[in-house]
Amino acid sequence: LWSLYFAGIDYEPVVLRPARPEDAIEPLASSASHLVVTIGSAGPWLASRLPPALPVIATAVGHPASFEERQGGLVGTSHYVPPSRQLVFFRKVLPGLRRLGVLAHVADENALRLLQETQQAAEPLGIEIAASRIARAQDLTAAARRLLPEVDGLLLLGGHEIASEVQHVLEAAADWRRPLFAYSEEMVSRGAVAALYADRLALAEEVGPMARQILTQGGTHSAFVQVRTLPIFKIALNVKAARALGLRLPYNLLVIANKIIR
Secondary structure: OHHHHHOOOOOOOOOOOOOOHHHHHHHHHOOOOOOEEEEOOOHHHHHOOOOOOOOEEEEEEOOHHHHHHOOOOEEEEEOOOOHHHHHHHHHHHOOOOOEEEEEEEOOOHHHHHHHHHHHHHHHHHOOEEEEEEEOOHHHHHHHHHHHHHHOOEEEEEOOHHHHHHHHHHHHHHHHOOOOEEEOOHHHHHHOOOEEEEEOHHHHHOOHHHHHHHHHHOOOOOOOOOEEEOOOOEEEEEEHHHHHHOOOOOOHHHHOOOOEEEO
8 A cells, every 4th residue: 555655546445345255345346546566366266256447456466377367457467476386496405305295275276276277397307296275274284184194294275264264273283294385484483484475565665656647648548468477585583493303404595585584
């Protein structure tokens, strides 16, 4: 929102209820707004249900493919990190990584996309993926405990739906002395060993200029879906969690890490 403020754009915040995001469609469609800016994974979904004449900027979206839900009138930012980059990074953290367990929540389309891409990227690297698709968040810990004896590390794919179970999965991983890898700095703060993630603050800076450009053009912009990602990523490491697992993090990663939990 501060990016809109510094761009000199007046805005009115609207909070979506997680269980019923559709409640926002009619008020937004009938409002006098010239532009809608959404924050979070619901952005492309909401954009696909608003009138095509109402431009939408969807920010902090998990996967660029989400933007395909609306053909035009939609731009935005994605904190996507290619799974191929993730796997190379995970192997630097854990050089002996040969088999990675991946838990994906089926209610999260981004998680399923990332799982498929992770499986494709793993083969040329000689990494085997042991995947488990979870229908209910409460089944996450049990699925993790089934995978942990058979893998070298564990990766969670899913959004806020699985947040309540993360601590239990961390405890299970600690019992089996297996590192948990993540896609966010927040997960590393909670106890995951490492994450390679996009700089969301840098992505946020794109929103104001995007909005200014659209409004300057009278509310119209290219029919092509435009999504901004970043080629440079950040590193978060949890030395405390690694030490508890008997894992020594490489010095060359420690000196370039953006955040270290000790």
